[in-house]
Amino acid sequence: MTTHASVLLKDYTPPDFLVDRVTLVFDIRPEETRVTSTLTLFKNPDKSKISSVLKMDMGDFRILSVTLDGRNLSAKDYQADGKKFIVPDVPDRFTLETRTLLCPEKNTRLEGLYRSSGIYCTQCEAEGFRNITPFPDRPDVMARYTCTIIADKTTCPVLLSNGNPLEKGDLPDNRHFVTWEDPFKKPCYLFALVAGNLSWIESPFVTRSGNQITLKIFAEPENVDKCHHAMRCLKQAVKWDEER
The missing domain is CATH 3.30.160 (Double Stranded RNA Binding Domain)
Known part of the structure; x- marks a missing residue:
């Protein structure tokens, strides 16, 4: 069972970076799921002294690629140790894209994205979102989310996430997609995804x-x-x- 360190109010400091928009694409396949996360980040205007070092939370997943404002970063341009994801020098406002590889079938912690009884689902409260993609996983970082889910039509005929369905369609190889958009800002622990054979x-x-x-x-x-x-x-x- 995963245990989390206590976070005390007396130790609170505002975040250095805030997130405006989160765009997620989940490509769900047997034994592995690829997640593309595109974040629009900016320095917190309410803080006077902010470092140019971006520090975000992360879980134990494989990072496939990192792009900052369209520029591909090599492994030496960032640090990732399974707990923290750090980019040492970022501008005041920028777009960060990360591609991660998850194995929800092997996720026995039941945090982040996992598969149970044939159904893919997420558990992001209280600190589970960091197990999906690098992110400032804290409740005072509020953002608008758009989520596209891609999966097999037979095993996952129902694809659900937060907000309103924007677009849906069929893809080759018996696959399909649905794009959801939540118009209201929310913390990442409220993000939800469910994909499977549901009535x-x-x-x-x-x-x-x-x-x-x-x-x-x-x-x-x-x-x-x-x-x-x-x-x-x-x-x-x-x-x-x-x-x-």
């Missing part, structure tokens, strides 16, 4: 403003008939949230 129930709901929306709850096919109580609770929760 769902759905029900219409009229919001307080009069818009009709569709609510869906996903589950394993053998459990989907058990979700009707959850749907009733979800409707009550949405109604309560709108009226309070």
Whole structure:
């Protein structure tokens, strides 16, 4: 079982770098998943003295490539030790792209991206996102996320992430993709991905403003008939949230 060091309020310091946008592409294949992460970072304007050294959290994964503002970095241009990812000299605002190789089938820590009962899913709270890609994994770094999931249509017919589906389509070799965009800033521990053979129930709901929306709850096919109580609770929760 993974244990985390305590983080005390008295030791808090604001982050040196903030993240504006996060664009993720998950290419899910048997035994390995390749993740391309594109981050727009900038120095924290509320801090007067900031080093030009970028320090981010990372997990035990393989880094395939690193690009800073379109320039490929060699292994000697950054440091990566399985805990910290460091680039020694970065500008005030820049784009960082990293490609990482994950093995969710072998992830027994159940943090980051793992596969359980044939379903790919993420656990990012409290510090699991760092096991997907290098990132300032802390709750005061808020960003907007776009996520594209690519997987086999037979084993993963359902591809879910945060926000709204922007685009979907078929690809060669019986594969398909869905792109999701979350318009609201959030910390990385709220990022979520689920891909697998899931069924769902759905029900219409009229919001307080009069818009009709569709609510869906996903589950394993053998459990989907058990979700009707959850749907009733979800409707009550949405109604309560709108009226309070």
